[in-house]
Amino acid sequence: xxxxxxxxxxxxxxxxxxxxxxxxxxxxxxxxxxxxxxxxxxxxxxxxxxxxxxxxxxxxxxxxxxxxxxxxxxxxxxxxxxxxxxxxxxxxxxxxxxxxxxxxxxx
Amino acid sequence: xxxxxxxxxxxxxxxxxxxxxxxxxxxxxxxxxxxxxxxxxxxxxxxxxxxxxxxxxxxxxxxxxxxxxxxxxxxxxxxxxxxxxxxxxxxxxxxxxxxxxxxxxxxxxxxxxxxxxx
Numbered sequence: 001x002x003x004x005x006x007x008x009x010x011x012x013x014x015x016x017x018x019x020x021x022x023x024x025x026x027x028x029x030x031x032x033x034x035x036x037x038x039x040x041x042x043x044x045x046x047x048x049x050x051x052x053x054x055x056x057x058x059x060x061x062x063x064x065x066x067x068x069x070x071x072x073x074x075x076x077x078x079x080x081x082x083x084x085x086x087x088x089x090x091x092x093x094x095x096x097x098x099x100x101x102x103x104x105x106x107x
Numbered sequence: 108x109x110x111x112x113x114x115x116x117x118x119x120x121x122x123x124x125x126x127x128x129x130x131x132x133x134x135x136x137x138x139x140x141x142x143x144x145x146x147x148x149x150x151x152x153x154x155x156x157x158x159x160x161x162x163x164x165x166x167x168x169x170x171x172x173x174x175x176x177x178x179x180x181x182x183x184x185x186x187x188x189x190x191x192x193x194x195x196x197x198x199x200x201x202x203x204x205x206x207x208x209x210x211x212x213x214x215x216x217x218x219x220x221x222x223x224x225x
Contacts, residue, residue, distance in 0.1 A: 001169070032209070034211035034212070036152075038152075043202055043215040043216065043217055043218050044144075044152065044202070044204075044215055045215070046211055046212065046213050046215075049210065049211040049213070050210075050211075055213070085151075087151065087152055089152075089154075089211070089212070091206070091209065091210060091211060091212075094157070094166050094168075095154050095156070095166075095168040095169075096142065096154045096157075096206070096212070097154060098144075098151060098152040098153070098154060099151075100151050101151045101152070
């Protein structure tokens with residue numbers, strides 16, 4: 001099975017800050033990676049798929065990049081409503097493993 | 108509009124059986140996989156497995172193989188996740204999600220909270 005790691009596990013930033021989260025796969029997954037946002041008590045929401053494609057309706061301050069084993073997710077200007085936990089997930093082969101998550105809060 | 112609507116919260120005793128559901132609408136049910144994801148209290152997301160409604164082809168994560176059973180009823184566009192004998196450690200939120208053939212899980216249900224007391 002492909003293992004996914006994320007860093008940092010938690011992050012505190014100020015409104016307006018640029019925030020970056022990284023995700024690493026244990027083997028080459030091409031660009032078969034998605035990023036999810038999960039707010040407390042809510043289902044995960046797909047933000048980015050195929051490593052860098054923004055899901056319809058998702059604000060353009062969110063972006064993703066990378067291929068192979070190393071990926072990153074960026075919020076260009078943090079907004080208060082972005083407080084959530086963010087997960088990466090690969091779908092290169094089954095099982096579709098999730099990363100452990102990055103909890104983001106506002107300073 | 109694509110929607111996945113899950114059944115309501117369940118409170119059960121250890122050893123009891125349970126079947127929760129995920130009703131799909133707004134798309135062709137038989138052409139997308141349905142994935143199930145567990146989230147234990149205060150923890151991250153765990154991928155349990157997927158089922159293809161057209162032929163009920165099912166793939167389980169090794170961690171969940173033999174612990175749960177996934178099924179579908181194509182006539183009512185509904186996927187199911189069931190347990191034959193619950194354990195306290197099955198206490199969690201369970202999500203269903205639509206998964207493309209080689210693509211992301213793009214639409215999610217609202218989740219079903221399962222609480223198992225010993």
